[in-house]
Amino acid sequence: MIYVKVPATSANLGSGFDCISIALNVYNQFWFEPICEAKPRDYANLIERAFYGFYRELGLKENFVGVNIRQDSQIPISMGFGSSAACIVAGILAANALSGQNLDKDEILNIAAKFEGHADNAGAAIFGGIFVGARGENGRYYGNSMSIEPLIDAGLKFGAAIPNFDFPTKKSRAILPKLSAENMHEIVEAYRFNMAHYGLLVAALAAADIEKIGIAMSDKLHQPHRAKFIPEYADVMSILRQNGAVGTFLSGAGPSIFAFYKGENFPKMAKAALKSLESGWQFTEFEASHAGAKVLLDSGG
Numbered sequence: 001m002i003y004v005k006v007p008a009t010s011a012n013l014g015s016g017f018d019c020i021s022i023a024l025n026v027y028n029q030f031w032f033e034p035i036c037e038a039k040p041r042d043y044a045n046l047i048e049r050a051f052y053g054f055y056r057e058l059g060l061k062e063n064f065v066g067v068n069i070r071q072d073s074q075i076p077i078s079m080g081f082g083s084s085a086a087c088i089v090a091g092i093l094a095a096n097a098l099s100g101q102n103l104d105k106d107e108i109l110n111i112a113a114k115f116e117g118h119a120d121n122a123g124a125a126i127f128g129g130i131f132v133g134a135r136g137e138n139g140r141y142y143g144n145s146m147s148i149e150p151l152i153d154a155g156l157k158f159g160a161a162i163p164n165f166d167f168p169t170k171k172s173r174a175i176l177p178k179l180s181a182e183n184m185h186e187i188v189e190a191y192r193f194n195m196a197h198y199g200l201l202v203a204a205l206a207a208a209d210i211e212k213i214g215i216a217m218s219d220k221l222h223q224p225h226r227a228k229f230i231p232e233y234a235d236v237m238s239i240l241r242q243n244g245a246v247g248t249f250l251s252g253a254g255p256s257i258f259a260f261y262k263g264e265n266f267p268k269m270a271k272a273a274l275k276s277l278e279s280g281w282q283f284t285e286f287e288a289s290h291a292g293a294k295v296l297l298d299s300g301g
Contacts, residue, residue, distance in 0.1 A: 014217030050091025164280030
């Protein structure tokens with residue numbers, strides 16, 4: 001039996017579109033029980049696709065191990081907390097353990113990125129902390145995890161306004177504008193704006209410079225387009241900021257809106273203010289997860 005525990009993640013942090021993510025203290029748990037099965041099949045379940053895809057990716061069909069999978073899911077689905085990445089990472093890690101390949105985290109990241117199309121959520125889920133990554137010219141993803149301890153020592157806390165509706169990532173990505181001759185200038189300027197703010201964001205996070213984090217989270221690439229399809233987006237952003245949030249951003253593809261804040265009273269004030277809205281927004285407090293996914297052998301759960 002293989003036991004895998006994978007944290008939720010919140011990606012983008014505003015200006016870092018598909019480049020940065022933070023691991024959170026909400027987890028999905030998975031149990032993989034080996035069974036006798038002649039050959040891998042095609043599966044609709046994302047966990048199974050990642051598990052069997054690992055064997056295909058490494059050319060290990062002759063070493064294929066069938067599994068029964070049991071899971072306990074605590075990460076909200078289609079709410080911007082990396083539920084898909086958690087399933088992908090779990091499947092790959094279990095296959096890595098059962099196949100005896102023992103690939104390191106960098107190799108696991110690159111396999112996961114092939115399923116996700118990018119590495120931000122998967123990176124934080126694997127490495128923990130705040131993950132910063134990029135794809136090299138050779139097509140491989142590279143990244144490192146930043147410690148969250150300086151931010152916590154500086155008094156930074158984490159939470160999110162979560163509505164009673166979802167916003168699937170596929171739909172959220174589809175509404176982003178495609179580059180054309182007509183919008184080229186606008187998109188190039190948005191990239192310039194985000195590049196400057198993303199650089200400041202990484203520097204501010206590394207230095208635990210709380211005053212600059214909110215400014216650095218400003219975005220012109222994805223949030224303005226997605227905001228149009230999220231009811232009460234502007235109202236929620238305003239409520240969080242007016243009550244003292246250090247920084248606010250759309251969590252992943254949304255619809256949840258994440259906040260970095262200081263002080264014990266912020267959650268209470270945010271919850272009270274959000275009650276005036278129609279879409280059932282609830283403020284949930286989180287802690288950042290220091291460690292990434294965990295794998296244990298022979299754990300019956």
